[in-house]
Amino acid sequence: MEYAMPETTVAEASYEPTDRTVPTRSRDRASYDRALVHAILDEAYVCHLGFVRDGAPVVLPTLYGRVGERLYVHGSTGSRPLRMAGEPEPGLAVCLTVTHVDGLVLARSAFHHSINYRSVVVHGTAHQVTDPDEKRTALDALVDHVVPGRSRDSRPANAKELAATAVLRLDLAEVSAKLRTGGPSDDPEDLTLPHWTGVLPLTSAYGTPIPAADLDPAIALPDYLTAL
Template structure:
């Protein structure tokens, strides 16, 4: 949604032990185009890191710009404080879409169809003012494309309370499942229903706070 227009057709990220699954390796890909597509179709990720010796996973909004992820947070949050250090913060960022419930005749074979991305690396806080402007605009546009140009930019007080961390997409892979209900042959004659239930995100009609302001063009993507 907020990606830069770079050509990634045919390009791949390097495989590493952390980005190579131990099960269902055929579902994994390191192709940049496929990975970016999963990321660009989302705006919420889960950020994992270690704080005081214990694992922490937090949901937050993100945006992709080229081969970088920008994650939004408060200047007082733990991951943002950790990423402000010179050495940065070791993180794992995940994005998941659930596309269907997969219901089979046996409990064991139930599953979901999904698209997911897992990225590892060292996150750093964005301090350059120009890069911060790009990141904040991308974060707004990741949620609603074109929105950043239709709102008041953050003022100095708001900027002082906002922090953004950057993660380079160097160690990253995607994994997907898009199969049907794979019943075991031995279960074929069982009288139980099997199949898939598609899962989709559906947006409602925009509800104005100020009815005197007409719906802008970038909001026409939502049903009216």
């Protein structure tokens, strides 16, 4: 399986819906827009990776990175999903999901309580990355996903670390986003009920960076962190 840098051609603006990516309900909340999917993926830190082990589902939180239309997750070569993914065939059937919670939606009726959210669900088969160049690119993407620009300001993985790390690739092909925005939607007969109704926004915020105890005090906070 030869490594080729993704996105040498212009991609379609939307992913093609499939049976698995068309929801049975709330279809108006589904989107296949590529730019929206990328934005949701790039803003989160962890995904929830689902796979099947001994016939039962397993869902684990894990870091990931995106390079064009490919997602990468990594782990120890001894970890279960990475062992199961083989190298590189037959691959591991996975479902990778990313969710942002943007607000709590308080309706007058208990039934219409909800949350505002943005999620992406990716179905597919994950394969172990065997090409050394693709592996390095993937690991840089994983670090830069945590803090953009960081891979250039840290010691790259050495041969021993590369050998101990397995990387899985999942192509963005069978993909959908789903989102809810806006206020509550109460039934007409409930509009005069005496309950406060609206949205409580939720946001994610950075705290003050905490230098490591053994950091040389002469090393200043880098620009890519002060910019956050």
